[in-house]
Amino acid sequence: MRTFRIMIRYVLLISLLGMGIQIKAADRPNVLLIFFDDMGYGDMGANGASGARIPNDSAFLNAKTPTLTPNLDRFAEGAMRFTNGHSSDGVCSPSRYSLMTGHYSWRTTLKKGVTGGYSKTFMDADRFTIGKLFQKNGYKTAMVGKWHIGMQFYSPSGDPVDLGNDAKVLQKNKIDFSKPVMDTPYHRGGFDYYFGTPASLDMPPYAWLESKDGEVHMLTRGGIVNNDQEVDFSLAKVATNKDLAEGKRFGRPGVNDPDFVYADYLQVQAAKVTQIIAERGKDGAPFFIYVPMPAPHTPHTVQKKFEGSAGWTYGDYVAQTDFYTGEILKALGDPNDLKSLAANTVVFITSDNGPESGAYKSSLKANHDANGPWAGRKRDNYEGGTRVPFMVRWPGKVKSGSTDHPCWQGDFVATMADVLGYPLGEEEAPDAESFLPVLVGKKMPEKRRAAFIQHSSSGQFAIVDAAGEWKLIDGTGGGGNKTTCDADNGETLKKGTTCGTPRQLFNLKKDPGERVNLLRDPSPDILDKEQELYNMLNAIRGNSDWGTDGSSNVPR
Structure with missing residues (x-):
């Protein structure tokens, strides 16, 4: 068996050499994955100029350039931009799971909707993840940001709890926050280090968590911004219930660290990522860093210095998100400098689903089209629900430009396995197909999976063939929002009936x-x-309305 695996790796390496990719053990690329929350296809200027009028006195945007994302636009100039790249689902949790695993979330217990801040995980302990892929190949791995795949909190008596977004945890003494938290990214995701939050910024608990000395704990004073400039991590300590408060600040009411500043989240996150990148630059170890941002999802907590940048709150928040993305990219150095980390780092930037309804509607009033030219938005099976910003940069290996290659985010797991010459097993990223040929300017192989799945928040399926030509929705509407937008921004489309007929074929x-x-x-x-x-x-989802153990039949 060992000899067989060595032969397979040799064949894969020869294939990579034929594609123009030459990977030596010492030259393994670093990988940075930035994952936005609710950023629509049209929010990114590289996908089409905004119609918004940028204020003349904007401190972060240029009034002469109609874009909310100058840093992403500059990144796009040196990246391959996928105009037909998709998330797996129209909402957070399933998209994040599928990105991590190359395994559709509806094959798990999560058939629709999302998890809460205190929900147990739906990721099996032995599930292969992209983090585990890199660990197996000698990388140091880290995650900084929003998890939202569930984790395990414990009651004062030590019993596991599953409380969703319970608002009265302290009042009713349901959780002992001094106890270690389990089933976190550190335990399940394949990350050597984790610093982040359990779920969205509108879901409790509102506090930073960190892995240290083999345990993960919730913190008080996890990251403090001083004088609007530097971030201080030295004051952090393990939180006890006495350190915490409960009630409503932003989003849903619930437990919060009184020193946790919502508007500072992105700055704290960027500072932590920058710190990790600096450490890797010193020790020279190849790294994989996953940076799932909680923005521009609600609540739109804009730092004061960004207020008025775009002229409306959501636009200001997108500008703030773009700025701190730029700070993270800056930490890698100049991609044109062969001595920089950026020169040997694969950077993948994308979003978990399309724009939220409120953000989309407020943006239209400012003449900004957050979902771009597509019908539908977050939650929906229509293209605006899952067709999102999707870019890959690898200096010297991947040519800049755009491609209409149809794919979904789980394919990145298979792509990186391909780059590393790692032969995926039958249960490793079973729904993912490598798009490495596309990155290096080659044709995809003739033997391919037949199609990929788009999934709505209510569990409705859509299927798109491998060519990206034909799409069938198994229901009479979008399967997400009660009403949603058409491609001309009219609120004319409806949720419809899942599995109802006539189906929709486009x-x-x-x-x-x-x-x-x-x-x-x-x-x-x-x-x-x-x-x-x-x-x-039916062959892919297992001939079940909700999806079971069918097969994507991806050639390996």
């Missing part, structure tokens, strides 16, 4: 805005195409 090559459901007045050929895609969908 030719995305001819009709990327999903304006014409071809099943409203189908020809025999269209009915045949519907049946072909429906059979394909």
Whole structure:
């Protein structure tokens, strides 16, 4: 078996050499993965200029340049930008799980919706993750930011709890916050170091957590911004219930560290990532850092210095998000400097789903189209729900430009396994397909998976064929929001009935805005195409309305 694996690795290495990628053990690329929360395709200027009028006195944006994301736009100039890159789902938790594992979340116990701040994890302990991939290949791994895949808190008597977003944990003495937290990214994700928060910034508990000496604890004073400049991590200590408060500050009411400043989250996060990058620069170890931001998801807690940057609150928050993304990228150095970390770092930047309804609607009033040219938004099966910012930069290896290659975020796991010459096992990232050929300007192999899945917040399925041409939605509407937007920003579309008929069939090559459901007045050929895609969908999801253990049949 060992000899067989060595032969496989040799064949994969030869394949990589044929693609123009030459990887020596000492030259393994560092990897930085930045994952936004609710950033829509149209929020990023590189995907199309904003129509918003930038204030002349904006401190962070240029009034002459209609964009909210100058740092991302500069990054895009040196990256490959995927115009048909997707999240796996229309909401947070399932997208994050699938990004980490290359395994669709609806194959787990999470069939719809999201987890809460105190929810137990739905990630199996032995589930292969991208963090574990890098650990197996000698990398130092770290995660800084929002997890939202569940973790295990404990009661004062030591019993595990599963409390969702319970607002009265302290009042009713349901959790002992001094106890170690389990099933965190440190335990399940393959991360040697974790500093972050359990879930969204509108879900308790509102405090930083950190791994140290083999345990993960919730902190008080985890990261303090001094004089609007430096971040002080030296004051952090393990929190006890007496250190915490309970009530409403932003988002849902619940437990919070009184010294936790919501608006400072991105600055604290960027400072911690910068610190880790500096440490890796000194020791020379290859690293993988996962940076899931809680922004621009609600609450839109804008630091004072960013207020008025764009002219409306959500726009200001996107500008703030872009700025701290730029600070993280700056820590890598100049990608054109061969001696910099950036020169040998793969950077993948993307978002978990499309824009939130409130953010989208407030942005329209400012003449900014957060979901771009697509129908639908966060939660929906329409393209605006899952077609998101999606860019990869690898200086000297990946040419800059754009591609319409259709793929989803779990494919990054398989792509990096391909780069490292790591042969994925049958249960390792089973739904993921490497897009390394696309990155290096080659054609995808003839033998490929037939399609990939888009999933809505209510559990509705859509399937897109490998060519990105045909899309079938297994229901009569978007499967997410009660009402949602069409491609012309009219609020004309509805949630519909999951698994209801007539289903919706679109030719995305001819009709990327999903304006014409071809099943409203189908020809025999269209009915045949519907049946072909429906059979394909059932083969992948396991012939179950909610999804089970079917197979994506990805060639290995």
